[in-house]
Structures are given as C-alpha cells and as structure tokens.
Amino acid sequence: MNTDYQVIIIGAGAAGMMCAITASQRGRKVLVLDHANKIGKKILMSGGGRCNFTNYTIDAENYLSNNPHFSKSALSRYTQWDFIGLVDDYGIDYYDKGQGQLFCRKSSKEIRDLLVSECQKYKVRIELKTSVLDIKAFPPSQESEDSKTQDNQDSDGSRFVISTKNCDYQCDSVVIATGGLSIPTMGATDFGYNIAKQFGHTVLPTRPALTPVIFDQKWRDKTQTLPGNSLKVTVSTGEQSFTDQILFTHKGLSGPAILQISNYWEPGMPLVINLLPDLDAAIWLEQQRVERGEILLKTLLSTQFTQAFSEFLCNELDLNIKLKQLQHADLNRIQMILNEWTLYPDCYEGYRIAEVTHGGIDTNDVSSKTMESNKQSGLYFIGEVLDVTGHLGGYNFQWAWSSGYASGSFV
Ligand SMILES: Cc1cc2nc3c(=O)[nH]c(=O)nc-3n(C[C@H](O)[C@H](O)[C@H](O)COP(=O)(O)OP(=O)(O)OC[C@H]3O[C@@H](n4cnc5c(N)ncnc54)[C@H](O)[C@@H]3O)c2cc1C
Incomplete structure (x- = not known):
C-alpha cells in the first residue's frame, strides 16, 4: 500500500491540473x-x-445547470482575471477574438505546458497510462489504526484506497476530474459518472453539446449546393437566441451560432433562424419593390447572401420573378423565410466531435464552495463531469480552472 499522497486526483485535464x-x-x-x-x-x-482559455466576461448566466446558482461561488473565487494573471506570468501571448474570447496567439500547448510547469514547481506527481480499477472509502471508525501514516495522523475524515493495476494507494481526499463523454478517442469515459453513482450520487441525463446538428436525408439533398456557405444570423430555440455565424456542412449545420444553440436545442424542437438579424425584412422588401421593381428576387437576395444561398431561397419559395411581380402573399412568404426560417434538424452530430457534455453529476449533492460530495466526505468532483456546461467562448475552461481551484483549496 502506497501512503505517500494525501490527495489523489483522477484526470490530468484542465480541472485536475488546476x-x-x-x-x-x-x-x-x-x-x-x-x-x-x-x-x-x-x-x-x-x-x-x-x-480559448477564458473570456473577459464570465457570469453564471453563461452556464447551464439544473442548479443555475451552483457555479457562482467557484467562479467568483477564481476568476478569469486570476487565470489571465497566470498566463501573463508565463509571458504567453494572447488575443481577444471578439466577444471577449481569449485565445493563445501561438499554441494551446503553451497553456498545457504552463500547467505542467506549475505542477513540477510544487512537486505534483503525475502518472499517465494508469487506469483506476476501484475506489473504496473507509470511514474513520472502521479504519485500522496501523494504516495511518505520520502525514495523515491528524486527519479525522474518511480514507480512500485507490486500486490501479500496479499499486494500491491510500489517501485522504479523492478528486474526480475525468471530464465528460465528448471525443472518446481522446480518452473520454463514463468513469466519473460511475464513481458518483457508486457513492450514491444522481447523474442527470447526458447528451452532446456545443455540437453541430444533422439534417435528415431529405434536407441534406435539398441543401446539397450549400456546404461551405456561411451566414451571420440569429438562431433561436425556445427563449434562447445567439447571433453569430452558421455554416452549412455536408450533413447539416455548424458554426458558432449552431454550437451555442445546441446547448439548448433538442431533437424535435424547431430552430428558428433570422437570416437578416439587422433588418426588418417586411420593410426592406417593400422599399426594394418600390425602388428596384425591375430586378429579380434572386438578384436582390444576392445583395445579402451568397449566390448559392440566394438561389436556394428562391427554389424554396418557388419564386423566380421580378420584384414588381410579387403579390402580397409572396411578400409575406419571403419575409417569413428571411426573418423566421424554421428548421427541424434530425439530431446532434454526437460525442465524436461535440466540445462538451450537457448534464452529468447532479450539483445538488456537491458543495458549491469546496466541490466536496455531500454523500461521502473527502470525495470531490470538478470540471465537466459535473452538471455545469458553459457557452462557447472560453467558459468551459474557466469552469475547469475555477472548480479546480475551489477543490484544491480544501482537499
Ligand atoms: C475539440 C474541443 C475543443 C474545445 N475547445 C475549447 C475552448 O477553446 N475553450 C473552452 O473553454 N473549452 C473548450 N473545450 C471544452 C474543454 O476542453 C473541456 O470543457 C475541458 O477540457 C474540461 O476539463 P476537465 O478537466 O473537466 O476534463 P478533460 O479536460 O476532458 O480531462 C479529463 C481527463 O480525465 C482523463 N480520464 C477520463 N477517464 C479516465 C479514467 N477512467 N481513468 C483515468 N483518467 C481518465 C482523460 O484522459 C482526461 O485527461 C473543447 C473541447 C473539445 C473536445
């Protein structure tokens, strides 16, 4: 039994390293x-x-969770400014890509290396290629006095035994930082959810998020001329809206506005797209009809969209006529498609390329201050494994830094 460590963290990702x-x-x-x-x-x-390691503007509103207040405490105790300070200490050059999204100018590796350097500085041991086979907790009363080491004599909490293929470790605190399910080829597993269930936690249903959406075959055929076309739109579902680019792909839709709305959209719900977010299409069309009656609708639309998309819209509307020939009913139909184009994508693209997992370990059984389990003292959950999902824009890493810091201050 190895008793060298007081804290064992499972997962050398963003949250675990912090x-x-x-x-x-x-x-x-x-x-x-x-x-x-x-x-x-x-x-x-x-x-x-x-x-995209953080954002200039971080707020609990940028996170989805069954408990919308959960993230507030950790986000306020380790803020974007704290992480920016660390990035500055390492002389890493970064820039604001817009909307406060901070990206490394050179490479993501600089952020990874920063975390590794800090770990080296403070003598953290990191063991890779190590699968955890089992975690067992022993309440203080059941524990053999002989197994106490000099270091943890004063601890009155539970002890854990963590079994790996090569070694059994005993420690005071276990931190689960195994992330979500996205990109299984990068090592994502459901390990964290299973450990949570083992200790009596509820795991809320999970699904891919920050992900492209896929059309059914009929819509893929309809939009086959559009892959590569990108538009700035406002996309909405329910009460949520995002204004940003969408991108047509061979399978459906991607781009930042689609990734953002995928946090809120579920199959079966409509996606409503305002193709002209800065214009009231009814007023604009009427004006154009009066002033430029001789031009074709397709020509007018190509002042706002790519040629391919203008043709697509005219085909959808089945209107290949001059503006002066448009009837009142036609104008209504055009206005509807321009300001409220309603689509029903078939499904998400899936965990294969989703950036994050929506849902996860129910935060109601986790302390928002320390990230410690309310069911098992000494057990902590941090990062994406929890039911906290950030918007696109650096919010997910900030959650990893903040929740990692919160737990690291108490373990
Ligand atoms: C393609 C892509 C791009 C992204 N870009 C951004 C971005 O620019 N900005 C942003 O804010 N967010 C981004 N994200 C999201 C961000 O990467 C995650 O939210 C963040 O990494 C979560 O941190 P974490 O530490 O909780 O989990 P992770 O970083 O996923 O780390 C989990 C670790 O646990 C390990 N692990 C898993 N299971 C086990 C097991 N059974 N035993 C041992 N170890 C295990 C994994 O190998 C991994 O190292 C992106 C995600 C993807 C997939």
Missing part, C-alpha cells in the same frame, strides 16, 4: 492519475489549436 497546483501550493502531497498517454489532451486540441 486542482493539483492549488493543493500542492498549500503543501498537500498530490498524485494525479490518468489513463491517457499525454497530459491535457483536450487542452492541446482546443480552440482549433489555440485554446
């Missing part, structure tokens, strides 16, 4: 276990290789 740094700065002896062959694989691939 927890390790914070705990080791407090003098805790920390071991991080990960079954992958590299530290922070998702950090490396994030933001198109430039890691």
Whole structure:
C-alpha cells in the first residue's frame, strides 16, 4: 500500500491540473492519475489549436445547470482575471477574438505546458497510462489504526484506497476530474459518472453539446449546393437566441451560432433562424419593390447572401420573378423565410466531435464552495463531469480552472 499522497486526483485535464497546483501550493502531497498517454489532451486540441482559455466576461448566466446558482461561488473565487494573471506570468501571448474570447496567439500547448510547469514547481506527481480499477472509502471508525501514516495522523475524515493495476494507494481526499463523454478517442469515459453513482450520487441525463446538428436525408439533398456557405444570423430555440455565424456542412449545420444553440436545442424542437438579424425584412422588401421593381428576387437576395444561398431561397419559395411581380402573399412568404426560417434538424452530430457534455453529476449533492460530495466526505468532483456546461467562448475552461481551484483549496 502506497501512503505517500494525501490527495489523489483522477484526470490530468484542465480541472485536475488546476486542482493539483492549488493543493500542492498549500503543501498537500498530490498524485494525479490518468489513463491517457499525454497530459491535457483536450487542452492541446482546443480552440482549433489555440485554446480559448477564458473570456473577459464570465457570469453564471453563461452556464447551464439544473442548479443555475451552483457555479457562482467557484467562479467568483477564481476568476478569469486570476487565470489571465497566470498566463501573463508565463509571458504567453494572447488575443481577444471578439466577444471577449481569449485565445493563445501561438499554441494551446503553451497553456498545457504552463500547467505542467506549475505542477513540477510544487512537486505534483503525475502518472499517465494508469487506469483506476476501484475506489473504496473507509470511514474513520472502521479504519485500522496501523494504516495511518505520520502525514495523515491528524486527519479525522474518511480514507480512500485507490486500486490501479500496479499499486494500491491510500489517501485522504479523492478528486474526480475525468471530464465528460465528448471525443472518446481522446480518452473520454463514463468513469466519473460511475464513481458518483457508486457513492450514491444522481447523474442527470447526458447528451452532446456545443455540437453541430444533422439534417435528415431529405434536407441534406435539398441543401446539397450549400456546404461551405456561411451566414451571420440569429438562431433561436425556445427563449434562447445567439447571433453569430452558421455554416452549412455536408450533413447539416455548424458554426458558432449552431454550437451555442445546441446547448439548448433538442431533437424535435424547431430552430428558428433570422437570416437578416439587422433588418426588418417586411420593410426592406417593400422599399426594394418600390425602388428596384425591375430586378429579380434572386438578384436582390444576392445583395445579402451568397449566390448559392440566394438561389436556394428562391427554389424554396418557388419564386423566380421580378420584384414588381410579387403579390402580397409572396411578400409575406419571403419575409417569413428571411426573418423566421424554421428548421427541424434530425439530431446532434454526437460525442465524436461535440466540445462538451450537457448534464452529468447532479450539483445538488456537491458543495458549491469546496466541490466536496455531500454523500461521502473527502470525495470531490470538478470540471465537466459535473452538471455545469458553459457557452462557447472560453467558459468551459474557466469552469475547469475555477472548480479546480475551489477543490484544491480544501482537499
Ligand atoms: C475539440 C474541443 C475543443 C474545445 N475547445 C475549447 C475552448 O477553446 N475553450 C473552452 O473553454 N473549452 C473548450 N473545450 C471544452 C474543454 O476542453 C473541456 O470543457 C475541458 O477540457 C474540461 O476539463 P476537465 O478537466 O473537466 O476534463 P478533460 O479536460 O476532458 O480531462 C479529463 C481527463 O480525465 C482523463 N480520464 C477520463 N477517464 C479516465 C479514467 N477512467 N481513468 C483515468 N483518467 C481518465 C482523460 O484522459 C482526461 O485527461 C473543447 C473541447 C473539445 C473536445
């Protein structure tokens, strides 16, 4: 039995590394276990290789959770400014890509390396290619006095035994930082959810989020001339709206506005797209009909959209006529399609390329201050494994930093 470590963190991703740094700065002896062959694989691939590591504006409103207040405490105690300060300390060059989204100018690797350096500085041990087989908790009363080490003599909490293929470890605190289900090829597993269930936690239903959506075959055929076309629109579902680019793909729709709305949309719900978010189409069409009656509808639309998309719209409307020939009913139909184009995508593209997982471990049984389980003392859950899902724009990493810091301050 290895009793060298007080804190064992499972998952060497963004949240696990931040927890390790914070705990080791407090003098805790920390071991991080990960079954992958590299530290922070998702950090490396994030933001198109430039890691959108935080956002200038972070608010609980940018997160979805069954308990919308849960993220507030951790976000306020380790803020975007704290992480920006760390990035500045390492001299990493970054820029605001718009809407406060901060990206590395060079490479995501700089953020991963920053975390590794901090871990080295504070003597965190990281073991890769290590699968955890079992976690058992022993309440203080059941524990053999002999198994106490000098280091944890003063601890009156539970002890854990973590079994891996090569070694059994005993520790005071276990932190589950195994992330969500997206990109299984990068090492994503349901391990964290299973451990949560083992200790009596509720795991809320999970689904891919920040993901493209897919059309059924009929709509793929209809839109076959559109892949590669990109438009700035407002896309809405229910009460939620996002104004940004959408991109037609061979399978359906992607682009930042679609990724954002995918956090809220579910199959069967409509996606309502305002193709001219800065214009009232009814007023604009009437004006154009009076002033430019001789031009074709297709020509008018191509002042706003690509040629391919203008032709697509005219085909959809079955209108290949001059503006002066448009009847009142035609104008209504055009206005509807321009301001309220309603689509029913078939499904999400899926975990294969989704950026995050919506749902996860119910936060009602986790302390928002420490991230400790209310069901099992000494057990902590951080990062994406929890039911906290950020918008696109650096919010998911900020949640990883903030929740990692919160737990690292208490383990
Ligand atoms: C393509 C892509 C791009 C993204 N870009 C951004 C971005 O630019 N900005 C942003 O804010 N967010 C982005 N995200 C989301 C962000 O990467 C995650 O929200 C964040 O990494 C979650 O951190 P985490 O530490 O909770 O989990 P992860 O970073 O996923 O880390 C979990 C770790 O646990 C390990 N693990 C899993 N199961 C086990 C097991 N059974 N045993 C041992 N170890 C295990 C994994 O190998 C992994 O190292 C992106 C995601 C993807 C997929």
